[in-house]
Amino acid sequence: xxxxxxxxxxxxxxxxxxxxxxxxxxxxxxxxxxxxxxxxxxxxxxxxxxxxxxxxxxxxxxxxxxxxxxxxxxxxxxxxxxxxxxxxxxxxxxxxxxxxxxxxxxxxxxxxxxxxxxxxxxxxxx
Numbered sequence: 742x743x744x745x746x747x748x749x750x751x752x753x754x755x756x757x758x759x760x761x762x763x764x765x766x767x768x769x770x771x772x773x774x775x776x777x778x779x780x781x782x783x784x785x786x787x788x789x790x791x792x793x794x795x796x797x798x799x800x801x802x803x804x805x806x807x808x809x810x811x812x813x814x815x816x817x818x819x820x821x822x823x824x825x826x827x828x829x830x831x832x833x834x835x836x837x838x839x840x841x842x843x844x845x846x847x848x849x850x851x852x853x854x855x856x857x858x859x860x861x862x863x864x865x866x867x
Contacts, residue, residue: 743795743814744814744849744867745792745795745814745864746793746851746854746864747867753787754789755859758781760777760779761777761853763853764776764777765777767852769841776839777839778839779853780792780837790861790862793835793837793847795816797816798833799846800816802831805826807823807843813849813866814866815849817848818843823843825843827840833846849864
């Protein structure tokens with residue numbers, strides 16, 4: 742079973758960006774949507790939440806071997822091995838990885854889910 746962020750289909754996302762703010766604040770100490778591992782996009786006039794689906798494409802792309810899957814099915818980046826080349830970021834099909842000195846991705850920590858006032862986000866085993 743994989744642990745990942747799940748978006749409820751019961752209530753719509755209001756695009757308040759609370760989840761985006763929480764993620765970038767937690768890991769980079771700034772509000773910067775480009776430094777968040779959750780993205781809100783517009784799809785046919787409705788807000789859509791994009792998050793890591795733990796597909797592993799980033800790991801398969803990483804030539805440094807800096808990305809591995811933990812026992813919960815979450816792909817984790819070893820910051821000591823990451824060179825910041827950005828190949829994994831470019832390969833992400835959900836466009837939710839970000840790049841600073843090293844790459845970052847969702848680790849299913851639940852910070853965004855706690856920040857969501859609509860309660861549409863949760864970390865579950867899928």
